[in-house]
Amino acid sequence: MNILVCIKQVPDMESRFKVDEDGTWFDGADLAWRMNEYDEYAVEQAVQLKEETGGDLTVLCIGPERVKETMKKALAMGCDRGVHVVDNESFKKDPFAIASIIAEFAGPKNFDLIFTGMQSQDRGSAQVGVLVAEMLGLPCATTIVGFSFDNGVISVKRELEGGVKAKVTASVPALVTCQLGLNSPRYLTLPNILKAKKKEMLVIPVADLSKTQALEETTSLYFPEKKGTGLILEGDVADLADQLIKILKEKTAVLA
């Protein structure tokens, strides 16, 4: 099995964001970065499949120098090699442009299976995986919460609304987009972290793979107007508890 997993580095969502000078994206300085949560499930599933079938697993990430840190995590989880597509402006690229780069890389490599997250936490577009599949002419199952592989056929469960799942099969080559809860992403062990440092990291300048233009552009990024009329309480926990009890007595009947 020749497997590819695509990961994105995203800011920690608990960060205090600032709008950048252009007013079109958030300022990347002073943010803590991590692997897109959905992609952790994608990496775990890819590693499990590789362990089962004894294949070869590549992890790909498009972004600036700092994404190497996140890629190391994927390598420590069990990916065999990293492909870092170096792009300092990747945050400006729309899903179509990002997918085109991935498809350009993956096309000639004939991967049997490609894993992506169902969406990225910052953009939340849920497009890149499906677009890559369309570009490569692969069957694509989105939002999977169950996965198995047998004899060239994948069986997946797509999560629908209301707790219902759709059972879908496809023969490889194929692409799947992974949803939260698909598996339990493994913890890193020290030996594996050390091993990861020795793994191959291919570096490709984005210009070598970027053959298309974005189809859309962000014209402005801004903070939502606070609509919440809620009260914000800060301070010592004992005081806070007294204040909250008083409010609950006045505004609700639950302490009566």
Next chain:
Amino acid sequence: MKTLLVAEYREGKLLGCTSELMAFAKKLGSESVMFLVGSENALPKFAGKLYLADATTCGEYNPGGHKQLLLEVIAKEKPDMVVFSHSSYGWDLAPRLAFALKAAQFSEVVDIVDGVPVLPVCNSKLLRKVTPKTAVTVLTLQAGAFNLTDEPTGSPSIEKIGTAHADTGGNLVFEGYELAERGGVDLTKAQVIVSAGRGIGKPENIEIITRLAQVLKGEYAASRPVVDAEWADHNRQVGTTGQIVSPKLYMACGISGAIQHLAGMKKSEFVVAVNTDKDAPIGEVADVLVVADLKAFVPVLTEKINNL
């Protein structure tokens, strides 16, 4: 301006998003036609033209086939925008269609201002306005972002399309549905719910939450990551893929307030959030936001309530 609204259908039922699509078209001020792979026995209330394909012959899950049908309708109607719900049907099909049309796609649209779509970034902590570089655009709408003030009325004029489209643009085979697990607690009846989010940090800390629920004579619940990590049972999950609750008091502890969680609890009468992040989006729906470490604050609160 003309929009093509894509309605949804599953297992004999029209899904609930049709009126949100109509509300969007109304806010945009566009004329609209509708598309549905469904059944004549479950038609939307829509006073306009409906292109209807039969789900029994075209398949409920057949993205390649549905894409072909949509392309035929689009060639005829030439809409400026094709509008889906941001649902398991919409986010699956929309990019396939956008690619075929070479159109820009905007996902999870929350507003439209002077014709410009507004999209959330980073868990709705930020918003962005976007401009397409293509004439036609494909949109998916965030659930609950667009609402009609009045229930829609009228019945559609139907144009039947699509006999059989087996082609799925690959070899995806739909093998049937797996139904929701039933049983366990019914959170919809609870008057008080204390809910644990990823902010509890580790499984042992779920007790901090269950004890507060106990002294408040309510139920405990959880956000999705807590359930996915198996720190709580699935039947305790609140949100779009869990239960929709409306208690008198909902306490969200260590929950950021992602849209899929809010969709499950925003009808609660009174909402208290406990969070270390003052900017957490849960603050938008909370009546009171207590900025504190839940591990320090909740046990103190529990003790004080217990002693009342």
